[in-house]
Amino acid sequence: MVRSSLSLADLAERHRPELLAYLVRMLGDEHDAQDVCQDTFLRAQRAFARLRPDSNCRAWLYRIATRSALNALRRRSRAIARRVDVDLDGLPARVGTSGEGRVRLAAVATAVGGLPPRQRAALMLRQFHGLAYAEIATTLGGNEAAARANVYQAIKKLRAALGGSTP
Amino acid sequence: MTRDMTGHDDQVIAMLLGDAPASPALDAWLRSHAGRRELAAYQQALGAFAKIYGTIRVPRPRPTAYYCVISSPIGRVLVAATEAGLVRVSFRRSEASFVAELRERLAVEVLPSPAKTARIVHQLRAYFAGERRRFDIEIDFRHVTSFQRRVLLAATQGPAGQVVSYGEIARRIGRPGGSRAVGQALGHNPVPIVVPCHRVVAAGGALGGYTGGLDIKRKLLRIEGALAATG
Numbered sequence: 001m002v003r004s005s006l007s008l009a010d011l012a013e014r015h016r017p018e019l020l021a022y023l024v025r026m027l028g029d030e031h032d033a034q035d036v037c038q039d040t041f042l043r044a045q046r047a048f049a050r051l052r053p054d055s056n057c058r059a060w061l062y063r064i065a066t067r068s069a070l071n072a073l074r075r076r077s078r079a080i081a082r083r084v085d086v087d088l089d090g091l092p093a094r095v096g097t098s099g100e101g102r103v104r105l106a107a108v109a110t111a112v113g114g115l116p117p118r119q120r121a122a123l124m125l126r127q128f129h130g131l132a133y134a135e136i137a138t139t140l141g142g143n144e145a146a147a148r149a150n151v152y153q154a155i156k157k158l159r160a161a162l163g164g165s166t167p
Numbered sequence: 168m169t170r171d172m173t174g175h176d177d178q179v180i181a182m183l184l185g186d187a188p189a190s191p192a193l194d195a196w197l198r199s200h201a202g203r204r205e206l207a208a209y210q211q212a213l214g215a216f217a218k219i220y221g222t223i224r225v226p227r228p229r230p231t232a233y234y235c236v237i238s239s240p241i242g243r244v245l246v247a248a249t250e251a252g253l254v255r256v257s258f259r260r261s262e263a264s265f266v267a268e269l270r271e272r273l274a275v276e277v278l279p280s281p282a283k284t285a286r287i288v289h290q291l292r293a294y295f296a297g298e299r300r301r302f303d304i305e306i307d308f309r310h311v312t313s314f315q316r317r318v319l320l321a322a323t324q325g326p327a328g329q330v331v332s333y334g335e336i337a338r339r340i341g342r343p344g345g346s347r348a349v350g351q352a353l354g355h356n357p358v359p360i361v362v363p364c365h366r367v368v369a370a371g372g373a374l375g376g377y378t379g380g381l382d383i384k385r386k387l388l389r390i391e392g393a394l395a396a397t398g
Contacts, residue, residue: 009233009280016276021225030226038229038276045279108215126184127213128221152180158212159176 008048011057012041018129019065025124026069026117036072040065059135066121066139073117104162111161115154122150175202179209232275233283236262239295240390241383244360246287249275252305253287256358258379273310287361294360297390300327302361311357318352319362328391330368333375346370354378360387 019040023033043064051060112120118140125131125139136147175196181187189197196202232254234247239258245265247255254273257265266277281288286304293299308316321339325331333346333353342348353364359379365387369375377384 007280007282009231009278009283012231012276012278016228017225020228021223024223024225025220030224034226034229038270041276041278104211105215105219108212109219112216112219123216124220127217148186151184152177155180155184155209155212156176158216159209162208162212 006057008041008045011044011061015058015061016041019061022062022124022129023065023069025128026066026121027072028113032072032076036068037065039068039072043068056135056138059131059138062125062129062131062135062139069121070117107161107163108158111158115157119150119154119157122147123154126151175205179205183209183213228276230275232269232273232277233280234265234269234277235279235281235284235288237288237291239291241295241379241386244291246284246291247277248284248287249273249307251307251309253358253361254307254310256360258359258383291360295390300391304361306358306361311355312352314348315352315355318349319356319358319364322353322356322362322364322367325363325366327363327366330366330388332370333367334370336367350375363387366391 016037020033020037023036023040024030027033027036040061044061047064051057112123115123122136122140125136126133131139133144133147133151136151137144140147140150175193178187178190178193179197182189182193197206230249232247232249234245234255236243236245238244242258245255245257245260245262246253247265247269255265255269269275269277287302290299290302290304294302306319308319311319317340318336321336322331324339325335333349334343336349336353337343337345340349349367353367354376356362356364356378359365365377365379365384367375374381374384
């Protein structure tokens, strides 16, 4: 998606739903996601004039959204201690699982909550938003190998959360 | 982390994500007891992750107001429109405070867009040039009270280039004696010029008040008066 003659309003119309979904995944809260999305487009507005015509607008928006989300997470962790317990009912998706499956979900949810924000971002972008490692690198800064390492590290932590032996 | 890394983790992940096919060596390991166990654990972890975060409820984007800044004989004019119509006309204020006020008061996203405000901007330019007296545009009245809406609509009824008293507006909406409330409602007119509250004056011909300042009220009346003189 190249900038060409697109206005910021066009970009917002096109990409806001997926950015909102990404921000919910990053922040775990719809209200915060709305606020950070607003912040994202405010920053985008300031930077839009400097966006090169051949830029990948989508990755550019994800980069701004990620920075805004990381800032929000920093503010949040300063304001309140990070929650350790995970309330499964409060998770973004309703999970209708019981017993063993629920325990597993809770363990993975806790692990996701404990991921460093950049790893969490890389994982969400790779798994749900279809960004290539090069685009994740654009989004997070750093190179493609680092982007990939962030995704892999995150997945190793999710797997580790399930313990040494699994049935 | 209590688990021993097997040394195959990166390859297993690469295979599961579709980043790289399994090598013959990995294939062989995956057939071992440990290999099967690890593969199952990674699949469960990714499966649980997808279950929790894959199909989230995405909030509906907040509605958007698009704005544009134009220069005019009365200085800089800022206009904003939502999908429902014109929502704000402002002057004598900075772009930043205009945007901040819209975000806060209307709970909308605010983006600049000459394209989405083209119609009102075109009509305003014609108005300032003395080529247009009436505006033909939808107004988004969702953010005003029903009383204020009635007052504002009544204020659009009179002939252009002719002043009307607060009392007359009060009578038009069936509230004779409600001049004061009418004055207040007009004082908070979100779309001045388009809803011509500048044409509403005190009984006896005194100008009354104007949020934009009396000099602007005078200027607007002069623009319309000049039109009447030449037309």
